[in-house]
Amino acid sequence: MRQHFGYEVEDGLWKPDCWQGYAAPIITRNGLELATYGFVPKRHLPPGVRITTMNARAETIGEKPTYKAAWRKCQLCLVPMQAFFEPCYETGKAVRTRIGRANGEPFAVAGMWREWKEPEGSASYAFTQITINADEHPLMRRMHKPGDEKRSLVIVPPDHYQEWLACQEPELARAFLAEFPPELMMATPDPLKKSASGKEA
Numbered sequence: 329m330r331q332h333f334g335y336e337v338e339d340g341l342w343k344p345d346c347w348q349g350y351a352a353p354i355i356t357r358n359g360l361e362l363a364t365y366g367f368v369p370k371r372h373l374p375p376g377v378r379i380t381t382m383n384a385r386a387e388t389i390g391e392k393p394t395y396k397a398a399w400r401k402c403q404l405c406l407v408p409m410q411a412f413f414e415p416c417y418e419t420g421k422a423v424r425t426r427i428g429r430a431n432g433e434p435f436a437v438a439g440m441w442r443e444w445k446e447p448e449g450s451a452s453y454a455f456t457q458i459t460i461n462a463d464e465h466p467l468m469r470r471m472h473k474p475g476d477e478k479r480s481l482v483i484v485p486p487d488h489y490q491e492w493l494a495c496q497e498p499e500l501a502r503a504f505l506a507e508f509p510p511e512l513m514m515a516t517p518d519p520l521k522k523s524a525s526g527k528e529a
Contacts, residue, residue, distance in 0.1 A: 329353065332434045333408055335360045346409075348382050354441055354455045355406040357493040363405075363441060363453035367394060372444055383479070384440065384456045386505045390498055395456070398442045402496050405455055406436035406489060412481055413518065414471035425471065426518035429483075430511070438482040438492065438505060457481050460505050467510040483508035 329335045333355060341362060346352045348366045355361075367381035381394060390399045411428035429435050441455045462468035462480035469478045482505050484492055495501045 329360075329408065333360075333436070348380065352455075353408055354439060354453070355408065355436065355489075355493065356403075356441055361405075361441070361453050363455045365455065367398075367440070367442060367454050367456040369444065369452075369454050381456055383459045383481075385479075386458050386460045386482075386502070389440070389458065395440065398440050399498055399501075402498060402501055403441050404492055404495060404501060405439045405441045406484060406493065407439040407455065407457055408434060408436045410434050412437070414468075415473075416471055416515070416517070417473055418470060422473075423517050424519050426516045427467070427471075428514055430514045435486075436484050436489065438484050458505060460507065462507065465507050465510060467513050467515055468507075470515070480507065482506070483513075 329337050335353075335355075337353070337360070342351050342353060346365050349370055350365050351362050352365050353360055354363045365382060367384065368379060373379065379394075384392070384395050389395045411426045414425055414427060415422035416425040417423075438458045439455045440458060441453055444452045444454060446452055458481075459479040460482055462471075462478040465478065465480060468480040472478055484504065485508075488504060492501070492504050495504070
């Protein structure tokens, strides 16, 4: 975070791997925030309702009730990471695959944030990642089940970070939602390891 994004942070603020409902760092135009992964945290869902809001489709982000208010306000963020994981079915089975920069450097993907008011009066933040169609992307089209639409997170080039965060017009923001050059990416099989009990660790 310090070397690539310029932020000093304490150790242990977030887990090495991020899943829905976990806390993770995001960068907004106002700086670094700790936010819940998933636009609608479980604690804010009505009883009995289950929805997944980790990713928002670029094509409908301005129309879906969950996202449209934040999109129209351009509450954009960067989600720093070292890699993300997708299932590759080229062997006939789902193989967990690590996807990152070919040069091994950390990067950031396009996201959107919102604020939540907590019952005790405090404010918290949550975020979603924005995805685009990847049917024609040489690397990302290899992921997910045969026949499924291929989707990809949007890796934002470092020289576009500040422009993305500063953007105030939703339609201008769409110009940033582009495929990342496949030659600058790397995909490596990275299956989950089995613990001594036989469970995935």
